[in-house]
Amino acid sequence: MNDIKQFLRSNALRPTKQRIVIAGYLFDGTDKHVTAESLSTELAKRKHIISLATIYNTLHDFYENGLLKKLTLSADRVYFDTNTDDHHHFYSEKEQFLIDINKNIKVNGLPKTPKNKKINKVEVIVHLDK
Amino acid sequence: MNDIKQFLRSNALRPTKQRIVIAGYLFDGTDKHVTAESLSTELAKRKHIISLATIYNTLHDFYENGLLKKLTLSADRVYFDTNTDDHHHFYSEKEQFLIDINKNIKVNGLPKTPKNKKINKVEVIVHLDK
DNA sequence: ATATCAGTTTAGAATGATTCTAAAGTGTTG
DNA sequence: CAACACTTTAGAATCATTCTAAACTGATAT
Ligand SMILES: [Mn+2]
Ligand SMILES: [Mn+2]
Ligand SMILES: [Zn+2]
Ligand SMILES: [Zn+2]
Numbered sequence: 001m002n003d004i005k006q007f008l009r010s011n012a013l014r015p016t017k018q019r020i021v022i023a024g025y026l027f028d029g030t031d032k033h034v035t036a037e038s039l040s041t042e043l044a045k046r047k048h049i050i051s052l053a054t055i056y057n058t059l060h061d062f063y064e065n066g067l068l069k070k071l072t073l074s075a076d077r078v079y080f081d082t083n084t085d086d087h088h089h090f091y092s093e094k095e096q097f098l099i100d101i102n103k104n105i106k107v108n109g110l111p112k113t114p115k116n117k118k119i120n121k122v123e124v125i126v127h128l129d130k
Numbered sequence: 131m132n133d134i135k136q137f138l139r140s141n142a143l144r145p146t147k148q149r150i151v152i153a154g155y156l157f158d159g160t161d162k163h164v165t166a167e168s169l170s171t172e173l174a175k176r177k178h179i180i181s182l183a184t185i186y187n188t189l190h191d192f193y194e195n196g197l198l199k200k201l202t203l204s205a206d207r208v209y210f211d212t213n214t215d216d217h218h219h220f221y222s223e224k225e226q227f228l229i230d231i232n233k234n235i236k237v238n239g240l241p242k243t244p245k246n247k248k249i250n251k252v253e254v255i256v257h258l259d260k
Numbered sequence: 261a262t263a264t265c266a267g268t269t270t271a272g273a274a275t276g277a278t279t280c281t282a283a284a285g286t287g288t289t290g
Numbered sequence: 291c292a293a294c295a296c297t298t299t300a301g302a303a304t305c306a307t308t309c310t311a312a313a314c315t316g317a318t319a320t
Contacts, residue, residue: 016315035306051269051271052306052307053269053308072203072205075207075208075278076305076306077307090243090244105239107238109235111231117227117260119256119258119259122257123254124253125253126251128244128248128249129249144288166277167277181298182278183299184299186278187298206276206307
């Protein structure tokens with residue numbers, strides 16, 4: 001828990017009670033994909049009631065400090081990803097199913113980048129059915 | 131315009147005034163990416179005032195009949211794509227910039243599909259900067 | 261320690277895209 | 291032209307997210 005405090009401090013984030021709880025859950029070593037809502041539910045199960053406003057604030061604070069990635073897979077909710085390595089996803093909209101693809105994927109045959117633009121990221125989403 | 135009526139009828143859609151106007155705009159031969167809002171604005175420029183509810187209804191009707199694709203690139207708005215071929219996109223969130231990639235892209239190195247799931251579509255989004 | 265202050269949390273209101281409701285209008289068919 | 295199913299629409303509702311402003315708390319200096 002002091003590790004978490006240090007971790008937060010080293011990212012210019014005050015180690016508040018709420019951030020410590022949230023970071024403790026998110027960065028426990030297992031990769032996670034959460035929404036504000038799912039995170040709120042998980043923390044509630046652990047008897048940590050934190051306001052949704054703070055959950056949103058914290059997810060954004062972590063995101064802005066590079067501790068989380070943001071995924072836009074559905075129009076209705078934003079996912080945050082604790083796996084900050086470059087990677088891709090299997091995704092099932094229907095089942096809200098989301099799995100990392102950490103293997104090196106190669107995308108071949110891209111046309112030239114539009115004038116005066118730079119590629120920021122190539123994102124591959126494998127949509128699943130059934 | 132009779133073509134449009136036939137086109138709508140052949141898709142089990144009654145050729146109403148509104149659908150004729152919307153289809154006439156969307157399927158004029160040039161590929162388009164629209165949101166409900168942008169479509170409303172474009173039609174208004176052409177002096178065709180159609181309620182937003184109808185625009186949403188129509189976009190979904192067209193989508194359900196396979197006349198449009200749906201793109202989820204941002205959490206705040208849904209894009210509909212008149213290019214129904216399999217293809218990919220350059221996308222700039224900041225500039226709401228969206229360009230088709232019609233060239234054949236190959237995605238190599240995908241891991242095996244999760245058990246009991248089937249790949250529905252492999253989507254490549256090239257995020258642009260600057 | 262204690263005061264001080266910037267940074268944080270929070271309830272509740274606001275926002276904005278989208279969907280819903282239910283009433284009025286219209287295309288189709290006989 | 292009658293009858294009816296399908297459509298359109300204004301306005302309300304929904305819901306994820308953001309905003310506001312007041313209360314709270316971690317950090318820092320004394
Ligand atoms: Mn929404
Ligand atoms: Mn929204
Ligand atoms: Zn991931
Ligand atoms: Zn396209």
